[in-house]
Amino acid sequence: MPESFLPGGFVNAVVRVGDTVRRPASARTAFVRDLLRLLEAAGWGGAPRYLGVDEQGREVLGYLDGHVAWEPRQPAAVSSDESLVAVARLVREFHDLTAGTPLAGAQEVVCHNDLSPKNTVYRPTVVGGELRPVAFIDWDIAAPGARIHDVAHVCWQYLGLGPSVGDDVAEAARRVRLIADSYGLPDRGSLVTTILWWQDRCWRGIESAADAGSVAMGRLRDAGVVQEVQRAYRWVAGHRDVLERALR
Ligand SMILES: Nc1ncnc2c1ncn2[C@@H]1O[C@H](COP(=O)(O)OP(=O)(O)O)[C@@H](O)[C@H]1O
Numbered sequence: 001m002p003e004s005f006l007p008g009g010f011v012n013a014v015v016r017v018g019d020t021v022r023r024p025a026s027a028r029t030a031f032v033r034d035l036l037r038l039l040e041a042a043g044w045g046g047a048p049r050y051l052g053v054d055e056q057g058r059e060v061l062g063y064l065d066g067h068v069a070w071e072p073r074q075p076a077a078v079s080s081d082e083s084l085v086a087v088a089r090l091v092r093e094f095h096d097l098t099a100g101t102p103l104a105g106a107q108e109v110v111c112h113n114d115l116s117p118k119n120t121v122y123r124p125t126v127v128g129g130e131l132r133p134v135a136f137i138d139w140d141i142a143a144p145g146a147r148i149h150d151v152a153h154v155c156w157q158y159l160g161l162g163p164s165v166g167d168d169v170a171e172a173a174r175r176v177r178l179i180a181d182s183y184g185l186p187d188r189g190s191l192v193t194t195i196l197w198w199q200d201r202c203w204r205g206i207e208s209a210a211d212a213g214s215v216a217m218g219r220l221r222d223a224g225v226v227q228e229v230q231r232a233y234r235w236v237a238g239h240r241d242v243l244e245r246a247l248r
């Protein structure tokens with residue numbers, strides 16, 4: 001069967017073969033397998049199916065039809081309030097399915113750890129309707145964690161928290177609140193701190209992996225991602241009061 005390269009990946013070479021996707025296996029493959037099987041057994045449609053390992057040792061996953069929002073310019077429906085609410089509810093669903101399972105270990109849930117539009121499949125949920133999030137892909141850094149970690153990552157990535165938000169900080173703050181409310185996050189007191197924690201961790205992680213010889217991380221650094229994330233950190237830190245007030 002012919003293989004076609006799938007654009008939109010930032011780390012891995014991902015190809016489509018028929019109704020499947022092949023990704024390089026990693027140290028996390030067994031965990032991802034168990035997680036995707038747990039979600040499938042629960043009848044949850046928000047993640048690809050795990051189908052095994054191919055003759056080249058690659059992970060085989062089910063191909064999810066739809067629009068993956070990896071390009072900078074996106075249809076308005078992708079960033080609409082309705083889509084944000086739906087993302088938050090999807091996150092809540094898989095968190096609840098993993099809570100209390102051996103996969104979550106001593107932590108609250110299994111976190112995806114890289115939730116963003118570029119790892120989200122959108123589809124019109126009714127014929128002729130607007131695009132809405134229906135599934136998350138790229139589960140390879142999923143791990144036991146706290147609910148607030150994924151919620152904070154969602155706020156950062158789906159709202160693009162950083163200088164590109166522009167002057168309407170109040171509107172961004174309203175949407176942070178919308179995400180927390182739609183998820184049903186009980187304790188928001190440390191949400192903004194957790195967004196900053198992610199941003200800090202992200203640029204430091206790219207830097208140290210690039211220094212250690214990671215080609216993918218070196219590429220991100222060369223593309224200016226470290227400075228971009230540092231600017232985003234400073235933006236969130238600078239608007240912390242407004243963001244936190246909206247959450248109270
Ligand atoms: N299960 C899937 N169904 C449909 N498309 C997929 C699937 N997995 C990956 N893709 C496509 O491949 C691209 C790269 O995959 P991804 O898992 O995000 O790789 P990376 O780890 O490099 O970010 C995605 O942007 C998406 O377009």
Ligand SMILES: [Mg+2]
Nearest residue numbers: 009010119138
């Ligand atoms: Mg990805």
